[in-house]
Amino acid sequence: xxxxxxxxxxxxxxxxxxxxxxxxxxxxxxxxxxxxxxxxxxxxxxxxxxxxxxxxxxxxxxxxxxxxxxxxxxxxxxxxxxxxxxxxxxxxxxxxxxxxxxxxxxxxxxxxxxxxxxxxxxxxxxxxxxxxxxxxxxxxxxxxxxxxxxxxxxxxxxxxxxxxxxxxxxxxxxxxxxxxxxxxxxxxxxxxxxxxxxxxxxxxxxxxxxxxxxxxxxxxxxxxxxxx
Numbered sequence: 001x002x003x004x005x006x007x008x009x010x011x012x013x014x015x016x017x018x019x020x021x022x023x024x025x026x027x028x029x030x031x032x033x034x035x036x037x038x039x040x041x042x043x044x045x046x047x048x049x050x051x052x053x054x055x056x057x058x059x060x061x062x063x064x065x066x067x068x069x070x071x072x073x074x075x076x077x078x079x080x081x082x083x084x085x086x087x088x089x090x091x092x093x094x095x096x097x098x099x100x101x102x103x104x105x106x107x108x109x110x111x112x113x114x115x116x117x118x119x120x121x122x123x124x125x126x127x128x129x130x131x132x133x134x135x136x137x138x139x140x141x142x143x144x145x146x147x148x149x150x151x152x153x154x155x156x157x158x159x160x161x162x163x164x165x166x167x168x169x170x171x172x173x174x175x176x177x178x179x180x181x182x183x184x185x186x187x188x189x190x191x192x193x194x195x196x197x198x199x200x201x202x203x204x205x206x207x208x209x210x211x212x213x214x215x216x217x218x219x220x221x222x223x224x225x226x227x228x
Contacts, residue, residue, distance in 0.1 A: 039066020051079035153181025
């Protein structure tokens with residue numbers, strides 16, 4: 001399931017999540033990004049379904065959505081997630097966020113969901129503060145990885161926000177993962193060109209599900225050598 005610009009009710013349904021995960025694994029994926037949209041919007045939990053998917057896979061899984069306290073964090077890690085992506089909690093409970101960064105190191109990534117230069121919180125429905133002030137605070141806490149989503153681009157197939165990614169990379173030595181708007185192989189080529197400044201990878205959703213390109217094609221582009 002995929003949202004458009006993070007708006008509840010805009011979900012595009014692409015079939016059974018376990019079947020999709022198995023497909024991406026069989027086509028060469030080394031990571032799967034799983035999001036519990038119900039938990040993200042505070043309207044329920046699909047923890048058992050996500051745990052079942054992780055158990056069926058033999059590749060790395062990053063789990064996201066509704067991870068806001070020790071219980072939900074431990075549940076995700078115990079389910080077998082290699083990494084958890086923390087979003088709203090990083091904004092609403094900075095002390096907890098700093099604690100788990102210290103305790104879990106690179107098992108924790110911080111999701112930065114951005115509207116302009118402001119952060120979006122609570123399922124992207126609330127204001128979350130200034131992007132760059134938050135990045136500095138999390139840098140100081142030792143954050144090793146940010147997942148940067150341009151809310152305006154997410155699910156729109158309009159291309160990544162390269163300017164935003166460059167701004168975040170300029171303010172941190174942590175790895176940056178691009179999310180939102182990726183629609184073509186050329187988008188991936190351009191993102192690959194940002195590796196020298198800190199972009200580590202990209203999360204691709206809608207473009208794969210609607211068939212703009214195949215996963216093997218995307219992986220071939222992503223693994224090509226970068227001119228330095």
